[in-house]
Amino acid sequence: MAFSFFKKDKKEEPKTVKKEEHHAGPRYYDLRIKNIVQETRDAITIVFEQPAGQPIVYKSGQFLTLIAPVNGKEVRRAYSLCSSPFVDQDLAVTVKRVDLGLMSNWLPDNLRVGQTLRIMEPMGQFTTEFDAQRKRHLVMFAGGSGITPMMSIVKSTLTQEPESIVSLIYCNRDLESIIFRQELERWEERYEGRLHVVHVLDTAPMNWTGYSGLLNREMLVKLFERIPSWSADKTTYLMCGPEGMMRNVEALLHDHAIARDKIFKESFVQGVLDKQAEAPPAAGSEEAKTREVTIRYDNQEYKVTVAPQDTILQSALDQGIDLPYSCQSGLCTACRGKALSGKVKLDEEEGLSQSERAEGYVLTCVGHPMSDDVVIEIG
Numbered sequence: 296m297a298f299s300f301f302k303k304d305k306k307e308e309p310k311t312v313k314k315e316e317h318h319a320g321p322r323y324y325d326l327r328i329k330n331i332v333q334e335t336r337d338a339i340t341i342v343f344e345q346p347a348g349q350p351i352v353y354k355s356g357q358f359l360t361l362i363a364p365v366n367g368k369e370v371r372r373a374y375s376l377c378s379s380p381f382v383d384q385d386l387a388v389t390v391k392r393v394d395l396g397l398m399s400n401w402l403p404d405n406l407r408v409g410q411t412l413r414i415m416e417p418m419g420q421f422t423t424e425f426d427a428q429r430k431r432h433l434v435m436f437a438g439g440s441g442i443t444p445m446m447s448i449v450k451s452t453l454t455q456e457p458e459s460i461v462s463l464i465y466c467n468r469d470l471e472s473i474i475f476r477q478e479l480e481r482w483e484e485r486y487e488g489r490l491h492v493v494h495v496l497d498t499a500p501m502n503w504t505g506y507s508g509l510l511n512r513e514m515l516v517k518l519f520e521r522i523p524s525w526s527a528d529k530t531t532y533l534m535c536g537p538e539g540m541m542r543n544v545e546a547l548l549h550d551h552a553i554a555r556d557k558i559f560k561e562s563f564v565q566g567v568l569d570k571q572a573e574a575p576p577a578a579g580s581e582e583a584k585t586r587e588v589t590i591r592y593d594n595q596e597y598k599v600t601v602a603p604q605d606t607i608l609q610s611a612l613d614q615g616i617d618l619p620y621s622c623q624s625g626l627c628t629a630c631r632g633k634a635l636s637g638k639v640k641l642d643e644e645e646g647l648s649q650s651e652r653a654e655g656y657v658l659t660c661v662g663h664p665m666s667d668d669v670v671i672e673i674g
């Protein structure tokens with residue numbers, strides 16, 4: 296769910312109905328790598344230099360799309376910015392290796408300081424506005440690499456909202472896998488009483504005085520005793536981490552009678568969707584029809600033919616239409632558009648909030664047309 300705290304292979308020329316000559320599309324940059332920091336055994340932070348003259352504007356909680364040639368193919372992945380626009384001069388993302396993962400292994404194995412890497416402009420709804428007059432308590436649950444958007448929001452909150460406080464419950468496998476451990480300690484010291492970090496480890500060393508074990512109901516009660524208790528209307532809960540952890544935390548928060556509209560999450564990984572395991576649509580069914588979808592984007596209108604089992608985004612890309620996208624998993628909302636008419640089925644709805652769905656928003660990367668009159672407006 297979006298946390299707005301308030302909230303190519305070109306086969307043929309795309310069929311377009313031109314409205315204007317101008318076509319900007321998503322903005323891309325070739326950013327120079329200023330530094331690479333080995334954070335833990337399997338996580339690095341990539342620090343990018345801001346482009347000269349026109350710095351990239353972003354919000355805490357947003358992500359960059361990194362684009363790299365992996366095994367001769369262009370691969371894109373989303374990485375949340377761990378830097379804060381209020382604190383850090385440069386842009387930074389932290390990448391944690393995933394077993395057999397394409398990009399998360401290619402980046403640390405191939406990138407060097409001084410090289411440039413192509414990125415797509417910052418995007419994402421897991422963000423908030425900061426206001427010096429605001430007084431709020433952000434309770435964050437992070438797991439592993441899920442610390443990245445939190446790190447940015449922590450820094451921005453502490454520096455921009457003098458009366459707000461942050462409690463961060465950070466779950467990791469073991470002591471060595473804690474990303475930003477020292478940095479968090481420094482922020483805790485500098486903003487004493489306003490940042491409370493509680494570590495939870497799956498496997499703790501002998502002398503560990505913190506928490507260890509599963510984040511279950513008893514653990515949550517104990518953790519809540521460790522963090523300040525503010526009134527419900529001033530407290531917001533954020534989570535980002537492995538799917539299992541987030542499901543668990545969400546259920547526990549609901550048990551604690553925390554209202555749903557106070558809980559926001561950012562997913563890095565697809566949950567239940569397993570495209571390979573999906574049965575092909577039955578012949579003759581609505582899902583088995585090839586349909587034409589109209590896409591309005593950047594003052595252009597495109598007609599995209601979508602075959603059964605293809606997504607709207609993939610069909611558009613195959614037809615040479617440069618639509619915005621990043622994760623291609625229905626999580627990041629970079630491909631979000633509004634269905635002005637027609638019916639669209641989504642394989643994965645995690646990236647959209649209930650109200651976005653009710654307003655007709657769809658994700659083209661996991662969307663399939665279910666009627667012949669689908670018109671989607673992007674941007």
Ligand SMILES: Cc1cc2nc3c(=O)[nH]c(=O)nc-3n(C[C@H](O)[C@H](O)[C@H](O)COP(=O)(O)OP(=O)(O)OC[C@H]3O[C@@H](n4cnc5c(N)ncnc54)[C@H](O)[C@@H]3O)c2cc1C
Nearest residue numbers: 372373374375390391396397398399440443563622626627
């Ligand atoms: C909005 C958003 C922000 C993100 N921010 C970050 C970030 O700040 N830091 C970061 O390291 N990653 C982040 N990710 C995840 C990142 O985009 C990649 O998915 C991740 O690096 C794995 O890519 P890969 O190419 O190595 O793996 P792939 O080759 O795509 O996947 C290999 C296998 O690993 C599984 N897998 C993918 N990601 C994970 C994961 N995180 N944990 C466990 N299994 C996984 C896949 O399901 C697949 O089975 C973010 C994702 C999204 C959608």
Ligand code: FES
Nearest residue numbers: 621623626628660
């Ligand atoms: S590209 Fe990320 S949700 Fe579609």
